[in-house]
Amino acid sequence: MLASLSSLVTRRMTPARLGAAYRTSPPWLAKRIALSNFRRTVRWAGIHSKFYRERFAELGINPSSVQKPSDLGDFFTTPQDLIERGPDFLCRKPSIVFESSGTSGKNKRIYFDQAELKEIGVSTAAGFGMMGIGPEDRVANAFDFSIWIPGLMTHYGLMASNCFCLAFGKVDPLEVYRRLQLHQFTVVLGEPTWLIRLTEIAEKDGCKHPLKLLIGGAEEMPAGAFPWMNRVWHGAKVKMCYGSVEQGHAIGFQPCDESGGYHLDTLDFLPELVDVDPDGWGELIFTTLRRNVMPLIRYRTRDVTRVMHERCGCGIYAPRIARIRGRRDExxxxxxxxxxxxxxxxxxxxxxxxxxxxxxxxxxxxxxxxxxxxxxxxxxxxxxxxxxxxxxxxxxxxxxxxxxxxxxxxxxxxxxxxxxxxxxxxxxxxxxxxxxxxxxxxxxxxxxxxxxx
Ligand SMILES: [Zn+2]
Structure with a gap:
């Protein structure tokens, strides 16, 4: 009931309203909505997806009786499941597929439909809005537009943000640098290593066009790069998103200036930490809460992080995780x-x-x-x-x-x-x-x- 009500409400959300809901939802309400959507997702997947139907049957799990993640015991989904059985996850007809790079033929595949792409755009725009991108901004999007996901999903987010943008893709940073002044860009988005090369170019040139904000994602930025980039760009903020193609967009973002971690998007995901060591570090897993084409239930990211329990200075209740310490397999x-x-x-x-x-x-x-x-x-x-x-x-x-x-x-x-x-x-x-x-x-x-x- 709560799930269908919340999905009805969130479908009609503008990025600004979604951002406000995110900022102000008390933890008890956010948790109740997340659990309600979790139950809905498990039931939906148990009925409509061949993969989940078979796996639940094998493990003796009755989807209708699942109330919370721990009721699924040690049921998880893994990158290997996506490689071996990607299409079996499907619950309804998709409109687009994203595939990991690599020529081995063993690629991860993730499917979405148009309604989901639109929702992802709104969620991404809400995150961008909280990180400082507004309709007045002019954004250079240098995330990759290859078969893997970040450029396109970011583009949906920028369209929903109602800002001005140029979809560069991952081109030579010099190409973007040359156009900063021409288009009066205020924000640049790209992978951390790409942003570092762009900043090296700016440093050599004396940085003639200050920026307001740089946002990285897809891998972690070396911590030492933040103050240097901030200085080269004459005080620009440098923020990070944490996302992956399996998530479709960022599950973690930095709405505030408290660096050193990510706030988690608990409207779209139910995150958990498993295999936690005595120091609190464990593998992040998540369940998608609003996907109907290819829901992922307790998906193992392989990324190792820990929960930051202290309440963030920015006032947002949403749980925070530390910077990703590494890949579990690393x-x-x-x-x-x-x-x-x-x-x-x-x-x-x-x-x-x-x-x-x-x-x-x-x-x-x-x-x-x-x-x-x-x-x-x-x-x-x-x-x-x-x-x-x-x-x-x-x-x-x-x-x-x-x-x-x-x-x-x-x-x-x-x-x-x-x-x-x-x-x-x-x-x-x-x-x-x-x-x-x-x-x-x-x-x-x-x-x-x-x-x-
Ligand atoms: Zn914060």
Whole structure:
């Protein structure tokens, strides 16, 4: 009842009203609406989707009796399910499909219909509105428009925002930089690494056209890049969205200036954290609450984060999560501990003269474990760079370095020219080849940086 009422209301929402509802809904109401929509989604999927019908039957789950996520026990959906059985998820006729890149034939597929695309546009515009984009803004959208999703979904959001925009796609940042003044852009959207290259161009040129806001997404921005970008763009705000094609749009965004985490969109998603470690870090999973074509129930994102329990200074009740610490499958148990990409980002950030692209490779020399930190720099004083990296590691992660001192592993720094480590759109930060017998040469390991979106 609450579900159908809320869907009736949200369907008629403008981005501004949806944003206001998001900002002001008390937690008890948001939770009741989310659970009501959760029950509706489970029943709907249990009736209309071959995949859910079969899986629920196998596990003895009666969709009508499911009241809350824990009633589904250890039922989850995974990226592998989308690869193997994508079309079986369908509950009704789709109008569009998005597919992950990669030529293996094993791609994730996500389907939507026109009504959902429209809703995604309104939700995205509501998020953009809270992050500072208004009808008066002029927006350069440099998210990728390839078969994967971000450019197009962002475009729907910008159309619903009623601002002015140019759908660049992921072009050479110089092309966008040259047009900033021409179109009087106030906001630029793109992947973090792309925004970093754009900012490098602006810095060299003395930044003749200040911006109001830059918004990144699709992967995490190195923390050290925020203050630098803010300075180069003469005080522009730099914010992030956290989303994926499976979510269709951003589940996490930054409506306030409190950096360091994301507010979650609990009108469209029911988020949970599973496999939580003693420090509170776990894998984010979510259930879509308003999808009818291809609902995802308890979908495992593989992204590791933790809930930020303190109430945010901006006053919004919606739960917050920390920056994504890494991909669950990028966690490497090595060198006597659990290692995540963010640890190495923290170690490298204070070291001057490095680019934002780096990669850590774990390999074996006979039975000895080697932790190789691959970095890009033009600094000629390699020995000094090495000393600074070791000093940061010792200062920030004494346990890790204690294991190094104990001789549990060896640590090496490998130097590269700028713009040579990244070989694909996304850079895999941690590569474990300890048990890949064929891959003993450093060059082969770095070549593994390719990853299917
Ligand atoms: Zn906040």
């Amino acid at each position: 966690l490497v148990v090595a060198s006597g501990g659990n290692l995540y990409p963010m640890m190495f980002e923290n170690i490298l950030r204070p070291v001057p003269g490095l680019t934002h692209d780096w990669q850590v490779v774990f390999r074996l020399r006979e039975i000895r474990e080697i932790l190789e930190i691959h970095i890009e720099t033009v600094r000629p004083d390699h020995e000094q760079v090495r000393t600074e990296i070791f000093a940061q590691a010792t200062y920030q992660y004494p346990d890790l370095m204690k294991n190094l001192a104990l001789g549990i592993f060896e640590m090496a720094v490998v130097f590269h020219e700028p713009a040579t480590i990244r070989t694909a759109r996304k850079l895999k930060r941690m590569i474990d080849v300890r048990h890949h017998a064929a891959l003993t040469e450093p060059a082969a390991a770095v070549g593994l940086a390719m990853e299917n979106a």
